[in-house]
Amino acid sequence: MNFSSLGRFVGQDLRRNRRNFVFAVVGIVVGISSFVFFIGLGSGIQRVVSTEIFPLEANRIRVVPRMMQFDDAASGRVIDAAALGEFSRIPGVAAVYPRMKLAVPSTMAMVGSRIDPEEIERISRMPGVRPEWLVAVRDFNSWLEIMADGLDPRLVENDAVFGEFRDPDPGRPVPILLSKRLVELYNSGFARTRNLPPVNDILIPYLPALPLTVNDSFVSDAQVRGDKVPLQVRLVGTSHHALLGGISMPLETVRKLNRALRGERAADAYDMAVLEAESSARLTSIQEAVRALGFGIDTGQQRMAESVGFVVTLVTLGFTLISLVIVALAAVNIAHTFFMIISERRREIGLLRAVGATRRDIRVVFLGEAALVGGLGGAAGVALGTAACLAVDWLAVRLLPEFPFKPDRFFGYPWWMPVGGILIAVLFCVAGAFPPSRRASGLDPASTLTGR
Amino acid sequence: MWTISASRLILRRSEGLRALWWKDNSRASPAARTKRSTEFFALSNRVVFPPSYGMLSAMGVVSSRVRKSKIASAVVRLENVSRVYGSGGGATHALRDVTLDIGAGAFVKVVGTSGSGKTTLLNIIGGLDTSYAGRAVVAGRDLRALNDKALSRFRNRTVGFVFQHFHLLDHLDALQNVALASFFSGREEDSRQRAEEVLARVGLKDKMRQLPGQLSGGQKQRVAIARALYNRPALILADEPTGNLDTRTSGQIIGLFERLNAEDGITVVAVTHEDHLFRRATRGVRLEDGRVVEGREA
Numbered sequence: 001m002n003f004s005s006l007g008r009f010v011g012q013d014l015r016r017n018r019r020n021f022v023f024a025v026v027g028i029v030v031g032i033s034s035f036v037f038f039i040g041l042g043s044g045i046q047r048v049v050s051t052e053i054f055p056l057e058a059n060r061i062r063v064v065p066r067m068m069q070f071d072d073a074a075s076g077r078v079i080d081a082a083a084l085g086e087f088s089r090i091p092g093v094a095a096v097y098p099r100m101k102l103a104v105p106s107t108m109a110m111v112g113s114r115i116d117p118e119e120i121e122r123i124s125r126m127p128g129v130r131p132e133w134l135v136a137v138r139d140f141n142s143w144l145e146i147m148a149d150g151l152d153p154r155l156v157e158n159d160a161v162f163g164e165f166r167d168p169d170p171g172r173p174v175p176i177l178l179s180k181r182l183v184e185l186y187n188s189g190f191a192r193t194r195n196l197p198p199v200n201d202i203l204i205p206y207l208p209a210l211p212l213t214v215n216d217s218f219v220s221d222a223q224v225r226g227d228k229v230p231l232q233v234r235l236v237g238t239s240h241h242a243l244l245g246g247i248s249m250p251l252e253t254v255r256k257l258n259r260a261l262r263g264e265r266a267a268d269a270y271d272m273a274v275l276e277a278e279s280s281a282r283l284t285s286i287q288e289a290v291r292a293l294g295f296g297i298d299t300g301q302q303r304m305a306e307s308v309g310f311v312v313t314l315v316t317l318g319f320t321l322i323s324l325v326i327v328a329l330a331a332v333n334i335a336h337t338f339f340m341i342i343s344e345r346r347r348e349i350g351l352l353r354a355v356g357a358t359r360r361d362i363r364v365v366f367l368g369e370a371a372l373v374g375g376l377g378g379a380a381g382v383a384l385g386t387a388a389c390l391a392v393d394w395l396a397v398r399l400l401p402e403f404p405f406k407p408d409r410f411f412g413y414p415w416w417m418p419v420g421g422i423l424i425a426v427l428f429c430v431a432g433a434f435p436p437s438r439r440a441s442g443l444d445p446a447s448t449l450t451g452r
Numbered sequence: 453m454w455t456i457s458a459s460r461l462i463l464r465r466s467e468g469l470r471a472l473w474w475k476d477n478s479r480a481s482p483a484a485r486t487k488r489s490t491e492f493f494a495l496s497n498r499v500v501f502p503p504s505y506g507m508l509s510a511m512g513v514v515s516s517r518v519r520k521s522k523i524a525s526a527v528v529r530l531e532n533v534s535r536v537y538g539s540g541g542g543a544t545h546a547l548r549d550v551t552l553d554i555g556a557g558a559f560v561k562v563v564g565t566s567g568s569g570k571t572t573l574l575n576i577i578g579g580l581d582t583s584y585a586g587r588a589v590v591a592g593r594d595l596r597a598l599n600d601k602a603l604s605r606f607r608n609r610t611v612g613f614v615f616q617h618f619h620l621l622d623h624l625d626a627l628q629n630v631a632l633a634s635f636f637s638g639r640e641e642d643s644r645q646r647a648e649e650v651l652a653r654v655g656l657k658d659k660m661r662q663l664p665g666q667l668s669g670g671q672k673q674r675v676a677i678a679r680a681l682y683n684r685p686a687l688i689l690a691d692e693p694t695g696n697l698d699t700r701t702s703g704q705i706i707g708l709f710e711r712l713n714a715e716d717g718i719t720v721v722a723v724t725h726e727d728h729l730f731r732r733a734t735r736g737v738r739l740e741d742g743r744v745v746e747g748r749e750a
Contacts, residue, residue, distance in 0.1 A: 005635045016623040356608025356636035446575040
């Protein structure tokens with residue numbers, strides 16, 4: 001029996017038994033739709049974790065000074081200009097982006113009443129700005145001790161979208177970047193509870209410059225030596241590279257401050273260097289070379305992403321397994337349906353054998369019917385599951401309150417999801433129909449035709 | 453064009469071989485017959501398929517000499533065939549030591565009381581039942597020696613079955629029911645044309661698109677006969693073909709069998725309770741308690 005004959009024959013049979021199959025396929029539709037739903041949800045959450053919360057860069061590694069270890073002559077090296085030179089000479093390294101911590105503490109006195117009324121007036125004219133925000137800003141008083149670091153402008157050139165991120169001319173505000181995660185936490189938590197305006201792409205250009213006092217502390221005077229350095233800072237964007245619990249300035253600004261306040265040595269000591277590989281395939285060899293030079297690799301971010309990703313995958317897998325159990329139960333139902341159909345069609349099977357069908361032909365006919373039922377049920381399940389994803393996505397985005405990292409879309413739609421859904425449905429249906437098809441092919445044609 | 457010519461050539465060669473085998477085999481000893489039959493079919497299997505007599509006749513490939521020789525030779529040969537259902541004390545002997553030759557082109561009626569083994573005999577000849585003792589050679593093939601594929605191919609191309617209860621598929625129209633065998637023959641390209649041809653042959657040219665539920669009993673049986681004729685079989689096996697029909701319709705159906713036998717040279721073996729209806733049968737075989745008690749020899 002060739003493929004086209006099989007297709008025509010199976011199509012005819014399916015039309016005849018459609019009522020039986022409609023009931024049998026309900027389980028497949030439910031199972032596959034839940035499979036699609038959970039895969040979609042898991043994929044969406046995974047996307048948020050890997051791109052928003054713990055963004056991973058496939059071709060970059062973070063090099064840090066290695067912790068002191070016994071019997072390790074190479075440990076304890078400081079990342080300085082010489083080390084940066086060594087990094088850049090490692091084969092496969094395309095760029096080196098150093099990062100330097102500000103060696104002294106800083107404070108920021110955010111007193112709403114001190115903000116220039118003209119600035120407030122300017123912001124109030126912007127569309128979408130609520131009057132209560134401005135009231136809250138005027139009444140807001142907060143004194144913060146802030147950590148700061150210096151970033152290589154090349155590393156964040158795409159993030160500083162509202163101003164130039166470079167060491168400013170004397171007297172001009174220092175451009176700063178805030179961590180995207182910090183901003184997200186502020187917007188969805190701190191700002192909402194205090195009725196403060198959110199920090200977003202609309203408001204950032206209009207935010208006033210804020211005062212920062214370098215070499216100042218509210219906590220302890222032990223680290224403060226020498227004069228305080230008053231500065232004005234202005235937010236120019238948000239970045240995944242920015243310091244999570246502080247602010248990031250241009251590298252050169254921090255270098256100058258460290259030199260002025262802590263001496264030349266502090267101006268040539270970096271706490272981290274981001275190494276960019278020519279391709280992700282070179283990362284392993286670069287990591288080995290870095291370790292051989294006496295430095296360590298900071299995998300904290302990656303480990304965190306992997307841990308969260310693992311938990312998400314585990315939960316997704318759990319729900320997916322439940323959906324597969326539903327499909328498996330549906331396959332048992334399919335098996336029952338086929339046993340029933342075969343019992344009803346014994347004479348027909350005998351007739352087909354009489355006109356030349358081999359045992360294999362009979363088996364293939366029933367398996368073909370099962371595959372077609374599975375394919376159609378799988379397609380219906382995929383359609384239903386996708387519709388459910390879209391509906392829940394739409395409702396979740398609109399009805400759920402704001403929370404940190406609330407995504408624009410809760411669901412992901414990987415290309416393999418519909419293909420996988422249909423394939424699983426076909427596989428389970430064929431597996432369910434296998435025992436009945438064996439029984440059908442083993443029927444004795446003489447006894448089925450005589451009804452014996 | 454080349455394909456058609458080559459096919460004709462192969463058919464000619466195959467039929468020639470078959471004719472020779474039939475002619476010579478009738479005079480040979482059993483051992484020689486077995487050997488010759490093995491050699492013949494080893495050779496014959498090299499061609500596309502051993503074509504049926506009816507097919508060659510329709511194509512005009514068969515000469516009168518060949519036709520005569522074919523008719524004269526045995527198309528069915530049963531040697532000491534026994535069939536037992538069940539085992540031990542509950543065993544039922546459906547056939548006991550049946551030895552029977554049926555010549556090509558014969559019209560044989562098989563009669564006997566219920567349970568005498570008539571249907572079992574047909575099932576064995578048609579390759580539907582291979583759980584027998586003894587030897588059954590049909591159209592040169594030792595049926596028990598064939599594997600499932602070869603046996604199915606034999607049923608598809610050499611034998612046509614007609615049943616008492618018609619066994620038409622209710623969801624298919626007459627044309628589709630007739631062309632059912634084409635699904636398994638691997639020759640679907642001209643199935644519609646052939647189905648129309650055989651339906652016209654049984655007088656149902658105007659009923660081709662009717663579902664079985666829209667046909668009378670006699671018309672259903674005609675569709676079943678057309679289905680049996682579809683692949684131009686050498687042998688038609690009819691199991692109580694008039695059992696569900698009134699006398700007038702039965703006469704028409706039997707007349708149809710007679711025409712197929714006389715005009716197309718198809719061998720017909722019909723099991724019946726209505727002995728009197730098959731007046732033109734060339735031979736009668738009577739079974740009693742699984743034994744041939746009358747008509748063993750042609």
